[in-house]
Amino acid sequence: MYISTRWLSRHVDLDGLDAHELAQQLTLSTCEIEGVEPFAPHLSAVRVGHVVSREPHPDADKLSVCRVDIGEDEPLQIVCGAPNVAAGQRVAVATVGTVLPGDFKIKKSKIRGVESRGMICSERELELGDDHSGIWVLPEDAAIGEGVREALGLEDWVLEVDNKSLTHRPDLWGHRGVAREVAAITGRKLLDLDLSGPPTGSEPPPPVRIESAACSRYLGLVIEGARSERAPLWMRMLLLAVGQRPIDLLVDLSNFVMLDLGQPNHLFDQSALSPEGIVVRRAHPGESMTTLDGEERSLEPSDLVICSGDQPVALAGIMGAEGSKVGAGTERLLLEVATFDPAVVRRTSARLGLRTDSSARFEKHLDPTLPLQAAGHFARLLRELEPGVSFPAQLADVGEWSDPATTLELRPERVRRALGGELSDDEQASLLERLGFGVRREGECLRVEVPSARATKDVTIEQDLIEEIGRLYRYGNLPEAPLVGTIRPPAPDPTRRMVRQIQDRLAGDARFHEVKSYSFQARDLHRRLGLDELEYVTVINPVAEGLERVRRDVLPSLLAVAELGRRHRDDVRLFEVGKGYRPECAGESGEPGEVHQVALLWAGPPPGQDAPYDQARFWRLRGVVEDLLRFLERDGVGFVPLDPPPPWAHPVKCLEIRLGEQPVGLVAELDPGAAPRLGLEGELESDVACAVLDLGALLAVPARTAAYRPIPRFPGVKVDVAILAPGDLPAGELAAAIEAAGKGVVADLDLFDLYRGESLGAGKKSLAWHVLLQSEKKTLTDKDAQKFLGRVERAVEKLGAELRRA
Amino acid sequence: MTDIQTLAEKARAEVAAAADEEALKAIERAYTGKDGVVAGLLAAIPTLDPSERRAAGIAANGLKQTVLEAIGSRREELAAGALAARRSGEGFDPTLPAPRPSRGSLHPLTRVTRELEDLFASMGYEVLDGPEVELGHYNFEALNIPADHPARDSQDTFFIDPEAHLVLRTHTSPVQVRAMERLEPPFRAIAPGKVFRQESTDASHDHTFYQMEGLVIGEDISVAHLIGAMKTLLRGIFGRELEVRLRPGYFPFVEPGFELDARCPFCEEGCSVCKRTTWIELLPCGLVHPAVLRAGGLDPERWSGFAFGLGLSRLVMLRYGIDDVRHLMGGDLRFLEQF
Numbered sequence A: 001m002y003i004s005t006r007w008l009s010r011h012v013d014l015d016g017l018d019a020h021e022l023a024q025q026l027t028l029s030t031c032e033i034e035g036v037e038p039f040a041p042h043l044s045a046v047r048v049g050h051v052v053s054r055e056p057h058p059d060a061d062k063l064s065v066c067r068v069d070i071g072e073d074e075p076l077q078i079v080c081g082a083p084n085v086a087a088g089q090r091v092a093v094a095t096v097g098t099v100l101p102g103d104f105k106i107k108k109s110k111i112r113g114v115e116s117r118g119m120i121c122s123e124r125e126l127e128l129g130d131d132h133s134g135i136w137v138l139p140e141d142a143a144i145g146e147g148v149r150e151a152l153g154l155e156d157w158v159l160e161v162d163n164k165s166l167t168h169r170p171d172l173w174g175h176r177g178v179a180r181e182v183a184a185i186t187g188r189k190l191l192d193l194d195l196s197g198p199p200t201g202s203e204p205p206p207p208v209r210i211e212s213a214a215c216s217r218y219l220g221l222v223i224e225g226a227r228s229e230r231a232p233l234w235m236r237m238l239l240l241a242v243g244q245r246p247i248d249l250l251v252d253l254s255n256f257v258m259l260d261l262g263q264p265n266h267l268f269d270q271s272a273l274s275p276e277g278i279v280v281r282r283a284h285p286g287e288s289m290t291t292l293d294g295e296e297r298s299l300e301p302s303d304l305v306i307c308s309g310d311q312p313v314a315l316a317g318i319m320g321a322e323g324s325k326v327g328a329g330t331e332r333l334l335l336e337v338a339t340f341d342p343a344v345v346r347r348t349s350a351r352l353g354l355r356t357d358s359s360a361r362f363e364k365h366l367d368p369t370l371p372l373q374a375a376g377h378f379a380r381l382l383r384e385l386e387p388g389v390s391f392p393a394q395l396a397d398v399g400e401w402s403d404p405a406t407t408l409e410l411r412p413e414r415v416r417r418a419l420g421g422e423l424s425d426d427e428q429a430s431l432l433e434r435l436g437f438g439v440r441r442e443g444e445c446l447r448v449e450v451p452s453a454r455a456t457k458d459v460t461i462e463q464d465l466i467e468e469i470g471r472l473y474r475y476g477n478l479p480e481a482p483l484v485g486t487i488r489p490p491a492p493d494p495t496r497r498m499v500r501q502i503q504d505r506l507a508g509d510a511r512f513h514e515v516k517s518y519s520f521q522a523r524d525l526h527r528r529l530g531l532d533e534l535e536y537v538t539v540i541n542p543v544a545e546g547l548e549r550v551r552r553d554v555l556p557s558l559l560a561v562a563e564l565g566r567r568h569r570d571d572v573r574l575f576e577v578g579k580g581y582r583p584e585c586a587g588e589s590g591e592p593g594e595v596h597q598v599a600l601l602w603a604g605p606p607p608g609q610d611a612p613y614d615q616a617r618f619w620r621l622r623g624v625v626e627d628l629l630r631f632l633e634r635d636g637v638g639f640v641p642l643d644p645p646p647p648w649a650h651p652v653k654c655l656e657i658r659l660g661e662q663p664v665g666l667v668a669e670l671d672p673g674a675a676p677r678l679g680l681e682g683e684l685e686s687d688v689a690c691a692v693l694d695l696g697a698l699l700a701v702p703a704r705t706a707a708y709r710p711i712p713r714f715p716g717v718k719v720d721v722a723i724l725a726p727g728d729l730p731a732g733e734l735a736a737a738i739e740a741a742g743k744g745v746v747a748d749l750d751l752f753d754l755y756r757g758e759s760l761g762a763g764k765k766s767l768a769w770h771v772l773l774q775s776e777k778k779t780l781t782d783k784d785a786q787k788f789l790g791r792v793e794r795a796v797e798k799l800g801a802e803l804r805r806a
Numbered sequence B: 001m002t003d004i005q006t007l008a009e010k011a012r013a014e015v016a017a018a019a020d021e022e023a024l025k026a027i028e029r030a031y032t033g034k035d036g037v038v039a040g041l042l043a044a045i046p047t048l049d050p051s052e053r054r055a056a057g058i059a060a061n062g063l064k065q066t067v068l069e070a071i072g073s074r075r076e077e078l079a080a081g082a083l084a085a086r087r088s089g090e091g092f093d094p095t096l097p098a099p100r101p102s103r104g105s106l107h108p109l110t111r112v113t114r115e116l117e118d119l120f121a122s123m124g125y126e127v128l129d130g131p132e133v134e135l136g137h138y139n140f141e142a143l144n145i146p147a148d149h150p151a152r153d154s155q156d157t158f159f160i161d162p163e164a165h166l167v168l169r170t171h172t173s174p175v176q177v178r179a180m181e182r183l184e185p186p187f188r189a190i191a192p193g194k195v196f197r198q199e200s201t202d203a204s205h206d207h208t209f210y211q212m213e214g215l216v217i218g219e220d221i222s223v224a225h226l227i228g229a230m231k232t233l234l235r236g237i238f239g240r241e242l243e244v245r246l247r248p249g250y251f252p253f254v255e256p257g258f259e260l261d262a263r264c265p266f267c268e269e270g271c272s273v274c275k276r277t278t279w280i281e282l283l284p285c286g287l288v289h290p291a292v293l294r295a296g297g298l299d300p301e302r303w304s305g306f307a308f309g310l311g312l313s314r315l316v317m318l319r320y321g322i323d324d325v326r327h328l329m330g331g332d333l334r335f336l337e338q339f
């Protein structure tokens, strides 16, 4: 919303108060002022000229050659195309070098052979209206040679208010209310304004019937003899300053009253109304109307409409119907000033996406005593501007409403305790009085009368009064106090602790980069990963089509950026700690089940045919997971094939991670069929491994308690074991056989080579381990090692394999 | 005799010419070894006239002594030279690049959130968590924002259902009432987390960002306490004292409500961060509204409190000078690697 300082000074004396200072004061006590801009600064450069003479252009019928006095030695010769230019007029002259709105620079020119040194401006060229039928003719007393802005007294500053900071202040949606606030803050006097009801006549009031409680008050004032001409310059300029386009007197006056007092109002052509008169009702099912903006609106029974008889002529509090516009020649008018239910107006305007200056105000709980004041204000202003108007009928004033003015109890001690400052009772009372509250002392308490303009919604409890006192006293004047009290160490939070451990381990030793992703996952991503058919929590108003799904799992968010990563880096290691939502596991109140996960992704160029098996990222990532679980002090880590694997995973290279019997996650290679759908092909062909750990499941498994094993007392002996085995014999079985052959002295078993090659014979593979033999009872020797190898040889023979002696 | 002296001269010259330990060892062997010069001299003694034997023995041993001493001092000389050579740093080029260890990274949001969590935990605040998919009750009604309240407009809510039974939380404030339900007053708590706003995105707005809620509940908690706590918070964030100002701000769940501005930490006379005002709008805050206390099961006549909301994403941007909020959620390694 915009506030004009020139407009404000109609209500409060602003003499000597700089606009920036005013903005600062309002920001610190009332509402946020986001900007302070001069009104139409370009009008200072445009000068008042006096048309000394006007001659027809020798070579063009529609042009005239004017000599214009702008207060300099010689009048300027200006070629003008406007039909209404005449000698004797005061006009707005843009001289050579002046820059008009739209970066339009005036140059010396020759028009059809005649020199022209400037331009006589129309209102449109000065951005003061749409009129470009002719030049702007200024008042006759405008001082020749002065800037138009100064000569016409148009100096004004426009304050831009952050509307959010006015959400709770219906009284500040007009200049009078802001002026009341300024008066209270600065201690200046609020100027008197006649706010009595309108003059009326003897005819019976216009018929008005309210059929819905959503309209608590409806005033109808009949106006006769108003010619719809232009509003006066001062009013047009004030409207322009706050961003309203002047139209004609009646429309401008209607807007002016709204922006002055904050009360929207509407004009109907009384003679076009049904004899049944105005009926305020809810819309019928299936009913529709075309609003002033030409849009056909289908209505719902929750909407409130103003009808002429049964014909809707306005959406209550929002916008009139097409064709209901009053204009020149409307002899008899009906002025509507009403109070509507804020929620009803808000719902309709939100549903139709139709926000107007009127609806913005009605949404804020307007004071029901305001319509009578606004009707009176409208009538008096109109009569001032058009002395010929009359108000032949009695005022229609129907509806059931009550004055919201109320009395609240305020405990001054409570104020001091809440603000933490030493404000005396008297100080508190005087601050409230400055704001227009009535204050009476009653024992330990103050009885505070809240005026109706503040009482509709904003000031209803003691805390609201505390706010009033605090903001007028200025929060900056309050002291600062330390929080006192016993500090208990916060309760231990195992989840948060584990998250930190995981983040540190992964970002540190494992060299992964932490990602934070949106909780939305694209439907398209789910399609690519085969996750489209699952059930999702969805939002009904997504930022973009296809982005309505809230993720079930974190991992797809990482898969979505794998290609981006690979495009710029060879080695891509990402992890995210985050949440997923599962609608099928809804809780008591219908909230979806929440999972808390760690997802890991490792992508890089394929390792190549001859690379050792454990160069594949699947194995390396599994190593990271094992290390992480060891770091988290979780024992009993095991991996078993996951059946069925998730659709994005390799059908075979997909293992469930277990702690004992408890599944805690999975580690898998990305399915080679899915990779190209993620853009990982061609130059970006990648070896991709993924893992997921469920934090809830991890926390359910207790951490190991004793981690220490005694340091060996006797030196061990190292021996390599190489085995030639059938290709399909699992390495795990061989490892178990080796371990068994050690009879309890195998302290470490490290597979360092795995090889398949034609030289070995078809369907064979060779495996080799570094083995450390160590006893707790004695020093082991080469002789022990040889005996061990002998046992290994016999054991693996039973598995169809053979020990290869060096 | 002259023989011995000549030999000693020769040995000294050889020792002086020896360039390394190996050469010294060779000389030592040549003179004092089993088949060395000294051994040869001693072996020849029985052939000498008995009167000369004693002197010859002394001379031979003298030669051995001389050689060993010369070697000893030459050895020291060589060691000192080697140390000096190593210390001279010849060929050292300080502009050569150091090898880069590859490493991972913590997200900047994690870094800043942890700092704040630790700061608050040290002052007795619990760190709480709340769901991202939230009941409308906690996001709105319990926070004194009933249906049709105009403040709902400014929330730009993502709705799961038209009745707003479930929404994506628009702020971390729902944790306020959840905390009151769970914790025994008095208490202090913060709740960092992800929040959502249905709005179009640009360099300074994203539909998903991070906030941190703060809540202190006790008896006689006042605006003065709020100011004190916020100053402590700012000291923790910016590492120095910043002037602050409170001005009215409207949030239905606090009364009175404020916007807290801090003097721009980046300039003295206005810059792009503070939009030339020298103030940066840092956190909305206020005293907890009695309706919210009641929704959390607390008696507003006995308990009072203050609450604040800190824009973590914005703070991260300020801290690291990030010019586009969307980087935070973009998963781009070229961004992440920098932290």
Ligand SMILES: [Zn+2]
Binding pocket: B264, B265, B266, B267, B268, B269, B270, B271, B272, B273, B274, B275, B276, B278, B279
């Ligand atoms: Zn600055």
